[in-house]
Amino acid sequence: MNLIAYYRVSTDKQGRSGLGLAAQESAVQQHAASGGHRIVAQFVEVESGKRADRPQLAAALAACRLHRATLCIAKLDRLARNLAFVANLMESGTDFVAVDNPTANRLTIHLLAAIAEHEREMISQRTKAALAAAKARGVRLGNPNGAAALLPGCHEAAAKSATRRQEAATKRAFAIAPVLVELAESGIVGAAAQARELNLRGIPAPKGGVWYPALIRRMRTRRALDQI
Numbered sequence: 001m002n003l004i005a006y007y008r009v010s011t012d013k014q015g016r017s018g019l020g021l022a023a024q025e026s027a028v029q030q031h032a033a034s035g036g037h038r039i040v041a042q043f044v045e046v047e048s049g050k051r052a053d054r055p056q057l058a059a060a061l062a063a064c065r066l067h068r069a070t071l072c073i074a075k076l077d078r079l080a081r082n083l084a085f086v087a088n089l090m091e092s093g094t095d096f097v098a099v100d101n102p103t104a105n106r107l108t109i110h111l112l113a114a115i116a117e118h119e120r121e122m123i124s125q126r127t128k129a130a131l132a133a134a135k136a137r138g139v140r141l142g143n144p145n146g147a148a149a150l151l152p153g154c155h156e157a158a159a160k161s162a163t164r165r166q167e168a169a170t171k172r173a174f175a176i177a178p179v180l181v182e183l184a185e186s187g188i189v190g191a192a193a194q195a196r197e198l199n200l201r202g203i204p205a206p207k208g209g210v211w212y213p214a215l216i217r218r219m220r221t222r223r224a225l226d227q228i
Helices: 012-017 021-035 055-067 083-091 106-136 147-185 191-200 213-221
Strands: 002-009 038-046 070-073 096-098
Touching: 002 021, 002 055, 021 038, 021 070, 038 055, 055 070, 055 147, 147 191, 147 213, 191 213
Parallel strands: 002 038, 002 070, 070 096
Antiparallel strands: none
16 A cells, blocks of 8 residues: 655644654554555644644645555544544545554544544633633733734744745645646646646645646746746
C-alpha cells in the first residue's frame, strides 16, 4: 500500500522545535514498516485543530488521489477535532488510517471524532466560565495599559502572518508543480485548460475549492512554476 503521511502541530513553536512531530513520524514509519507499506510523501501542517482550511492537508489529499494512496496519520486527533470535517473527508472518497486505531471502521472513526469534538467544546466552556468567575471577583482581565501597548506586537504578528502565508503559497505551488508539468508536456498548456483538467481529476484547489484560470496563473508567478 502507498501511504501519504500527514503530521500536524498546533503552534509555530512546536513546528520549529519538532515537538510532537518526531513522535508522529516515528509512529507512521513503524506502521508502514510493520505492514510492508511505502511512504510516498510527507506533509507537515502548523495549524489549530479547530480550523478546517489546511493547505498542507489539501495537498496531502491531492497527493493521495495522484498516487492512489492512503492518507496516514499518527492519531485521529491530529487530523481534526471537528466531526463535520472528518465526515466531509470520509465522503471525499480518500481512504485514511490512524495508526493508533488502524482497524477502526467508519462508525468507530465518527464516534471518536464526536468525542474529540465534545472534549474541545467542554475545554472551551470551562475556560470561559473560569474567566467569567475571575471577572466577577474583580480581577482585571487583559492588558492594563490598553490597546496601545499591543500595537508593536500586533505589527510583528501581522508581519509574521504575511510571511507564513507567502511560505504556504510557495509550498502549494511546489506541490502542484509536477502535475502542471505533466499537463504541459501532454499539450495542455493554457491556464483554463489546466484548471479544467485539475477539476476533472478531482484534485482540490489550495483551499479545497475548484481550480480556475486566475489561480493557475497565480501559481505560475511562483518561482517554482516559472518554467511551466
